[in-house]
Amino acid sequence: MIVHIMAGGPKQYIPKLDKYPKDICWIGVDRGVIYLMEKSIPTYAAFGDFDSISEEELHNIEAKTGIIKRFKPEKDETDMELALLWAIKEGATLIRLFGATGGRLDHTIANLQLLLREAIDHKDVKVEIIDKQNSVAVVPAGSYTLKKMSEYKYISFFPFSTKIVGLTLEGFKYPLVRRNLPASSTLCISNELIRETGTFSFDEGILMVIRSCD
Structure with a gap:
């Protein structure tokens, strides 16, 4: 199974998404869910504390998303990490992360660290970070x-x-x-x-x- 995870990084770093098959399972992380809805991409699941999302946007997410995983802001794992672990548990063999670069450097480094961990813990799962200029x-x-x-x-x-x-x-x-x-x-x-x-x-x-x- 192929899973794409859209995080809430700056939009200017996100590549064109229309080249990917429409039957891919998309997961939104925090404001990444809003971006998927703006692009009319069906969202299978949404993860996050949603502290940067208005109540109106949250109601829209709840109406249009099959699975909502809402967490407290104070937690040990990042929202991206929780979404990634869930995708692996669901049987994903290829996971692409979007909206995971640009903006805050600590967020970018944290996402790169997730690639390192999965290369060690789940060698049978391929995980990539994709942005407008790079595949990592x-x-x-x-x-x-x-x-x-x-x-x-x-x-x-x-x-x-x-x-x-x-x-x-x-x-x-x-x-x-x-x-x-x-x-x-x-x-x-x-x-x-x-x-x-x-x-x-x-x-x-x-x-x-x-x-x-x-």
């Missing part, structure tokens, strides 16, 4: 294939652990063979695929993969 994923050690995409020319790899052991890049403009990277490395920024597909693999660590356009 965090992956554990293993071998992966990337397809060339016209909307994402650049591909960058960042260590998201204390070190990366044995990183190999094939089919890239700047290849690597079993290279070890420290946590602070910027060696693998702004690479490009030179074939229709490329592969990357590594033996130890956790890697953040960012596909970007100008």
Whole structure:
């Protein structure tokens, strides 16, 4: 099952959504529910404390959303985290997060941390953050294939652990063979695929993969 989660980040960072199939399950988080309704996207569930939403907007959400999960503002988990955990429990195998970047930096970092946790705790679930210029994923050690995409020319790899052991890049403009990277490395920024597909693999660590356009 594919689940898309829309958070309440700045609208200017949200990409066009009409390219995605209409049968995808959409979840709104806080003001992200309002954005989905503005785009006439059916919302399966809504999560949040809704402290930034008026009573009129909340009544509209309750009338148009199947499942409402309302929480107190004082809690240990973020609203995005609760929505993500619920989607995984419901059987999602691919989860895309929108409205998760821009605005407050602490919110962006918190969402990136969620990618790290899911790469460790739920390796069979793929989670991505998508915005207007970027697609971000965090992956554990293993071998992966990337397809060339016209909307994402650049591909960058960042260590998201204390070190990366044995990183190999094939089919890239700047290849690597079993290279070890420290946590602070910027060696693998702004690479490009030179074939229709490329592969990357590594033996130890956790890697953040960012596909970007100008």
